[in-house]
Amino acid sequence: MAWRTGDHSQAAAGGLKEKVLTLDTMNPCVRKVEYAVRGPIVLRALELEQELRQGVKKPFTEVIRANIGDAQAMGQMPITFLRQVLALCVHPDLLNSPDFPDDAKRRAERILQACGGHSLGAYSISSGTQLIREDVARYIERRDGGIPADPNNIFLSTGASDAIVTLLKLLVAGEGRTRTGVLIPIPQYPLYSAALAELNAVQVDYYLDEERAWALDVAELRRALLQARDHCRPRALCIINPGNPTGQVQTRECIEAVIRFAFEEGLFLLADEVYQDNVYAEGSQFHSFKKVLTEMGPPYAARQELASFHSVSKGYMGECGFRGGYVEVVNMDAAVQQQMQKLRSVRLCPPTPGQVLLDVAVSPPAPSDPSFAQFQAERRAVLAELAAKAKLTQQVFNEAPGIRCNPVQGAMYSFPRVQLPPRAVQRAQELGLAPDMFFCLRLLEETGICVVPGSGFGQREGTYHFRMTILPPMEKLRPLLETLSQFHAKFTREYS
Amino acid sequence: MAWRTGDHSQAAAGGLKEKVLTLDTMNPCVRKVEYAVRGPIVLRALELEQELRQGVKKPFTEVIRANIGDAQAMGQMPITFLRQVLALCVHPDLLNSPDFPDDAKRRAERILQACGGHSLGAYSISSGTQLIREDVARYIERRDGGIPADPNNIFLSTGASDAIVTLLKLLVAGEGRTRTGVLIPIPQYPLYSAALAELNAVQVDYYLDEERAWALDVAELRRALLQARDHCRPRALCIINPGNPTGQVQTRECIEAVIRFAFEEGLFLLADEVYQDNVYAEGSQFHSFKKVLTEMGPPYAARQELASFHSVSKGYMGECGFRGGYVEVVNMDAAVQQQMQKLRSVRLCPPTPGQVLLDVAVSPPAPSDPSFAQFQAERRAVLAELAAKAKLTQQVFNEAPGIRCNPVQGAMYSFPRVQLPPRAVQRAQELGLAPDMFFCLRLLEETGICVVPGSGFGQREGTYHFRMTILPPMEKLRPLLETLSQFHAKFTREYS
Numbered sequence: 001m002a003w004r005t006g007d008h009s010q011a012a013a014g015g016l017k018e019k020v021l022t023l024d025t026m027n028p029c030v031r032k033v034e035y036a037v038r039g040p041i042v043l044r045a046l047e048l049e050q051e052l053r054q055g056v057k058k059p060f061t062e063v064i065r066a067n068i069g070d071a072q073a074m075g076q077m078p079i080t081f082l083r084q085v086l087a088l089c090v091h092p093d094l095l096n097s098p099d100f101p102d103d104a105k106r107r108a109e110r111i112l113q114a115c116g117g118h119s120l121g122a123y124s125i126s127s128g129t130q131l132i133r134e135d136v137a138r139y140i141e142r143r144d145g146g147i148p149a150d151p152n153n154i155f156l157s158t159g160a161s162d163a164i165v166t167l168l169k170l171l172v173a174g175e176g177r178t179r180t181g182v183l184i185p186i187p188q189y190p191l192y193s194a195a196l197a198e199l200n201a202v203q204v205d206y207y208l209d210e211e212r213a214w215a216l217d218v219a220e221l222r223r224a225l226l227q228a229r230d231h232c233r234p235r236a237l238c239i240i241n242p243g244n245p246t247g248q249v250q251t252r253e254c255i256e257a258v259i260r261f262a263f264e265e266g267l268f269l270l271a272d273e274v275y276q277d278n279v280y281a282e283g284s285q286f287h288s289f290k291k292v293l294t295e296m297g298p299p300y301a302a303r304q305e306l307a308s309f310h311s312v313s314k315g316y317m318g319e320c321g322f323r324g325g326y327v328e329v330v331n332m333d334a335a336v337q338q339q340m341q342k343l344r345s346v347r348l349c350p351p352t353p354g355q356v357l358l359d360v361a362v363s364p365p366a367p368s369d370p371s372f373a374q375f376q377a378e379r380r381a382v383l384a385e386l387a388a389k390a391k392l393t394q395q396v397f398n399e400a401p402g403i404r405c406n407p408v409q410g411a412m413y414s415f416p417r418v419q420l421p422p423r424a425v426q427r428a429q430e431l432g433l434a435p436d437m438f439f440c441l442r443l444l445e446e447t448g449i450c451v452v453p454g455s456g457f458g459q460r461e462g463t464y465h466f467r468m469t470i471l472p473p474m475e476k477l478r479p480l481l482e483t484l485s486q487f488h489a490k491f492t493r494e495y496s
Numbered sequence: 497m498a499w500r501t502g503d504h505s506q507a508a509a510g511g512l513k514e515k516v517l518t519l520d521t522m523n524p525c526v527r528k529v530e531y532a533v534r535g536p537i538v539l540r541a542l543e544l545e546q547e548l549r550q551g552v553k554k555p556f557t558e559v560i561r562a563n564i565g566d567a568q569a570m571g572q573m574p575i576t577f578l579r580q581v582l583a584l585c586v587h588p589d590l591l592n593s594p595d596f597p598d599d600a601k602r603r604a605e606r607i608l609q610a611c612g613g614h615s616l617g618a619y620s621i622s623s624g625t626q627l628i629r630e631d632v633a634r635y636i637e638r639r640d641g642g643i644p645a646d647p648n649n650i651f652l653s654t655g656a657s658d659a660i661v662t663l664l665k666l667l668v669a670g671e672g673r674t675r676t677g678v679l680i681p682i683p684q685y686p687l688y689s690a691a692l693a694e695l696n697a698v699q700v701d702y703y704l705d706e707e708r709a710w711a712l713d714v715a716e717l718r719r720a721l722l723q724a725r726d727h728c729r730p731r732a733l734c735i736i737n738p739g740n741p742t743g744q745v746q747t748r749e750c751i752e753a754v755i756r757f758a759f760e761e762g763l764f765l766l767a768d769e770v771y772q773d774n775v776y777a778e779g780s781q782f783h784s785f786k787k788v789l790t791e792m793g794p795p796y797a798a799r800q801e802l803a804s805f806h807s808v809s810k811g812y813m814g815e816c817g818f819r820g821g822y823v824e825v826v827n828m829d830a831a832v833q834q835q836m837q838k839l840r841s842v843r844l845c846p847p848t849p850g851q852v853l854l855d856v857a858v859s860p861p862a863p864s865d866p867s868f869a870q871f872q873a874e875r876r877a878v879l880a881e882l883a884a885k886a887k888l889t890q891q892v893f894n895e896a897p898g899i900r901c902n903p904v905q906g907a908m909y910s911f912p913r914v915q916l917p918p919r920a921v922q923r924a925q926e927l928g929l930a931p932d933m934f935f936c937l938r939l940l941e942e943t944g945i946c947v948v949p950g951s952g953f954g955q956r957e958g959t960y961h962f963r964m965t966i967l968p969p970m971e972k973l974r975p976l977l978e979t980l981s982q983f984h985a986k987f988t989r990e991y992s
Contacts, residue, residue: 019829020731020764020801026832027668030839038622038841065612070619073612083587090849091583097595116561116569121815123566126534158654158819161843169694172523194842198665235516268516305516319617321848323654333515336522343526345534346690347657351847352817353586 032197036190036456037068041440045450060448064480066468067450069244069412071318074471076385079317079378081371082360085111089120089356103369111356120352126345128156128326129352132359136326139362143276144291149328155340156326156358158350160274160311163327165195167270167307170340171236172201181232183224183267185216186458187415187465189244193458202232207460210417213406214248218257225265237267242275242286242410245457245467247390249284249409255292259300269306274325277315280387281409290330306330312357314412316382324354386412389470389477396478400485402492408470415454415467418488424495436464442491447483528693532686532952533564537936541946556944560976562964563946565740565908567814570967572881575813575874577867578856581607585616585852599865607852616848622841624652624822625848628855632822635858639772640787645824651836652822652854654846656770656807659823661691663766663803666836667732668697677728679720679763681712682954683911683961685740689954698728703956706913709902710744714753721761733763738771738782738906741953741963743886745780745905751788755796765802770821773811776883777905786826802826808853810908812878820850882908885966885973892974896981898988904966911950911963914984920991932960938987943979 023031042065049063065073072078081104088094088108095105114131116122127133133151140149157163172180181202184192196203206224208214216239228234239258242249250258262269271289279286290308294301312324329337364379365372390408397405397416405416420435428438436453444450454465472480519527538561545559561569568574577600584590584604591601610627612618623629629647636645653659668676677698680688692699702720704710712735724730735754738745746754758765767785775782786804790797808820825833860875861868886904893901893912901912916931924934932949939962940946950961968976 017762017799019799019827019832020762021667021832022829023831023835025669025731026666026835030666030835033839033842035838035842038844039838068619070612071617072615073618075613078615078617087583087587087590090586091579093595094583094590097593099589099593115817116566117571119568119574120817121567121574122569123564123816158847159844170522170526171517173521191842198839198842235521266513266516303513303515317617320619321611321616321845323845323847331515333518335519336515336517339519339522339526342531342535343529343694346529346531346687346694348534348655349817349819351654351819351850353849354847 029198029200033194034190034197034456035194036452039452039456041437041444041450041452042067044441044444048444048448058448059446063444063448063450064472064476065450066472066480067452069314069469069471070320071412071471072320074469075473076318076382076471077378078319079375079382081365081375082317082319082357084371085360086353086356090353092118101370103365103371107360111359115352120356122352124156124349124352124355126347126349127154127341128350129355132156132355133326135359135363136328140290140328144288144294147291147294153329153332153337154326155329155344156324156350156355158325158354159313159323160272160309160325160327161191162323162350163307163309163325164191164270164272166340166343167268167327168195168199168201168236169343170336171268172199174233177231178233180236181228181234183221183228183234183237185238185240185243185246186460187245187454188238188458189240189272190456192238202228204228204232204234205458208243208246208248210406210460210463213409214243214246216250216254216258218261221258221261225267235266235268236270237262238270238272239289240272241289242278244272244275244411245413245415246406247408247411247413247415248406249279249281249286252285252287252292255287255289256296259289259293259296259304263300263304269304271306271308273308274311274314275411276310277383278386278412279410280390281407284409286410290328293330303331305332307332312354312361315361316379317357317361318382319354319357322354322357323351324358325350326358385474386470389474390414392477393468393470393481396481396485400488403485403488412469412471413467414470415457415465417463417465419492420464421492421495424491427495436466439464439488439491440466443484443487447487449480449484449487451484525694525696529690530686530693530952531690532948535948535952537933537940537946537948538563540937540940544940544944554944555942559940559944559946560968560972561946562968562976563948565810565965565967566816567878567908567967568816570965571969572814572878572967573874574815575871575878577861577871578813578815578853580867581856582849582852586849588614597866599861599867603856607855611848616852618848620652620845620848620851622843622845623650623837624846625851628652628851629822631855631859632824636786636824640784640790643787643790649825649828649833650822651825651840652820652846652851654821654850655809655819656768656805656821656823657687658819658846659803659805659821660687660766660768662836662839663764663823664691664695664697664732665839666832667764668695670729673727674729676732677724677730679717679724679730679733681734681736681739681742682956683741683950684734684954685736685768686952688734698724700724700728700730701954704739704742704744706902706956706959709905710739710742712746712750712754714757717754717757721763731762731764732766733758734766734768735785736768737785738774740768740771740907741909741911742902743904743907743909743911744902745775745777745782748781748783748788751783751785752792755785755789755792755800759796759800765800767802767804769804770807770810771907772806773879774882774908775906776886777903780905782906786824789826799827801828803828808850808857811857812875813853813857814878815850815853818850818853819847820854821846822854881970882966885970886910888973889964889966889977892977892981896984899981899984908967909963909965911953911961913959913961915988916960917988917991920987923991932962935960935987936962939980939983943983945976945980945983947980
């Protein structure tokens with residue numbers, strides 16, 4: 001019997017061989033990956049739910065999963081029309097059912113005609129069903145005041161995350177000091193840091209300004225870029241607008257400044273715009289990067305490289321589980337775009353149900369359609385409730401001493417800053433925990449409320465935050481926010 | 497205005513800057529990726545379809561997409577029960593409809609109870625809904641004669657491809673001569689070569705034996721391994737059984753020999769078993785790697801590391817577009833398994849509709865259920881038709897001089913060897929084409945039949961093949977096979 005050569009220690013005669021795949025032999029980049037949104041605190045939340053089910057007595061009767069932007073998990077209803085069209089596509093026998101409105105049936109027939117074998121069971125084209133990409137293009141044109149969108153520049157994807165990772169993959173090159181660097185906002189949605197770790201690219205942090213409602217300052221971009229050029233080749237700049245976890249909606253002036261900066265410094269812009277339908281605050285407005293770019297005219301309009309991402313997981317749809325999304329690429333080099341198409345083809349296609357939901361979301365019922373009234377009412381209700389929750393969250397947290405919550409202008413989260421007493425910080429360090437992780441774990445154990453510590457998203461040194469979704473049911477939200485505030489007060493007293 | 501420093505040539509004053517992302521600056525690993533199943537020949541097929549739609553006169557009236565294993569695109573019907581359950585899950589109002597059988601309704605209710613917010617719109621646990629993983633575990637136990645399966649060792653995925661790539665990612669480590677090598681069969685399904693190229697891992701080819709119906713010979717595995725150890729660190733061995741493109745179903749003895757070899761040589765086994773329901777030939781039988789491994793007893797049963805992949809895209813289901821699948825890991829190091837769970841969490845979860853279809857496929861109606869008879873009839877019909885097509889394909893091709901087709905024992909493809917005259921080989925080389933690509937392109941232009949050249953899958957030097965699916969509608973299949981054979985004869989005469 002030949003033993004393995006190489007990096008495994010030779011097993012003693014009669015002893016067990018080491019496994020082939022161990023922490024030591026596995027991909028070191030994967031070991032560096034972290035994803036706090038489903039990280040250690042959520043694992044503890046799962047254990048607590050299990051204990052509750054087994055009848056273990058706790059200071060709470062349920063675990064509140066305020067860690068993840070999953071609206072329907074927290075009781076938000078799906079939009080009826082979207083599910084009707086999808087059900088018709090899944091089971092076309094229903095086209096004969098009197099229980100479905102005609103407009104839903106026409107939509108389903110139109111989509112099925114565009115599918116191989118007229119079935120959702122066929123693979124679509126790898127960039128997504130042509131018809132659906134055309135509908136997405138029209139959505140973008142309507143959204144952007146008529147600026148043309150080409151379906152060939154649109155790639156449907158398995159959620160936005162999938163497309164973001166594809167773009168990052170394309171961008172990563174070089175070695176050592178020429179290794180690709182990617183500027184990401186701090187705080188960020190940790191898909192970015194995870195993907196960069198896995199790809200062994202260089203994460204270049206730029207700090208959003210907490211004192212100015214998480215505004216993006218080009219001077220800070222420049223600071224980060226110039227420092228980064230010492231040790232890597234910065235090639236891309238990510239911006240999340242509306243922001244996650246921070247909830248700010250950037251002004252048009254800010255977006256123009258970012259575009260100018262990216263152009264001057266040779267950076268590919270990655271605009272994560274999945275919350276474009278989630279804008280709540282008076283005076284805030286979503287400005288699409290593509291629209292602003294185009295309206296800035298030359299040299300930006302025809303030269304600045306941009307990828308814009310959208311998803312069916314957020315907005316008024318909340319269809320996270322279906323994994324639907326797209327990226328629109330703007331001013332991408334044609335040969336690179338072919339490479340992207342090739343790369344996407346290896347995974348065949350994005351899931352067809354997600355494509356269907358995206359199609360309906362981007363081409364909602366028109367005023368003359370039978371389903372228009374109900375669709376509008378449901379959509380309005382969802383967005384109004386989200387806006388109310390955003391406002392309530394901000395208000396209740398700002399009433400608590402030691403908690404300061406920037407305006408939740410958009411998206412689905414609050415990211416309050418919490419004061420933690422020095423003795424608590426010290427205790428955390430003794431336990432080998434980030435101080436806000438220590439706080440959040442204690443919060444979870446004592447109240448059942450699961451939020452994600454700011455350290456999972458990034459924050460300025462010496463500051464502590466947590467990200468809480470605004471999604472719990474309205475009737476529970478105020479009590480939860482107050483419970484959390486009271487816990488913070490108690491925690492502060494305990495460690496004073 | 498600060499110009500980019502570094503690897504871009506400075507644009508002349510007044511000239512255009514280069515783009516940030518070009519062929520030269522992009523990820524060089526992605527440039528090396530190829531995926532023939534949706535590669536150049538398919539792009540040409542798309543153009544021809546476009547021309548036909550525009551009324552251009554061709555020697556054929558339709559393009560036959562025999563390039564991809566997509567049964568429903570070629571007219572195979574979905575299984576009614578699967579679509580009923582999914583429609584009920586998508587639009588639970590249908591639970592009140594008289595048009596659905598009770599067993600489908602009970603299934604849907606059971607699944608929805610297990611979903612966040614009782615909706616498919618919620619993210620599931622990242623490894624897949626617990627209930628569904630439990631059902632998959634029971635399927636595996638029934639399949640393997642009672643050998644236990646643990647739901648915690650099962651990860652649902654976005655098709656099998658997704659899980660395969662995850663395992664490869666975990667395995668890739670080292671640099672230069674210690675870079676991970678992965679043994680793959682030649683001919684192979686080109687996901688493997690594409691993923692290895694992208695991950696910059698070392699592809700180690702082992703040749704299946706065409707003279708013995710594509711049998712796998714351990715001596716050849718050993719040959720490949722020993723040569724590879726010169727320049728890389730082989731850590732894994734992939735086997736596709738039933739085979740794609742080759743269609744062979746390996747014997748139990750072969751599988752035992754592979755397991756012994758992998759154990760002796762310290763290789764993680766990746767068993768792509770997505771065609772486990774597609775076995776047609778008399779005397780052929782699917783033997784699950786896990787079952788064989790377990791029945792071999794110590795030291796293999798508790799020590800040999802294995803990942804087994806399955807999918808809803810193949811079998812009798814053919815639900816490619818839904819992207820449903822799973823991997824079961826066996827004897828994986830516990831700490832590595834936690835890393836895998838962490839890696840999967842970054843992409844949140846596999847699409848819920850694919851999870852639902854998988855659930856129903858692994859727990860089909862029982863004899864006492866209302867839907868049993870129809871389900872069985874539909875399933876039987878699909879598999880019988882596939883078996884008949886496999887047999888016909890093999891038969892017609894073997895009647896053609898210069899075409900030799902090994903038995904299509906399983907899967908969905910034939911991979912016939914074609915003799916090409918030296919003058920044709922020469923002409924191909926002048927055109928910068930692989931000879932079988934040249935043949936396939938001419939076939940496409942003159943008959944509209946789109947198949948994939950063997951060079952896209954790998955083959956022994958100096959041999960030429962193509963992969964054709966067995967999936968075209970039965971009434972068209974014989975004429976297509978004959979047309980192809982006649983084209984080959986004509987091509988041979990032309991270049992003699």
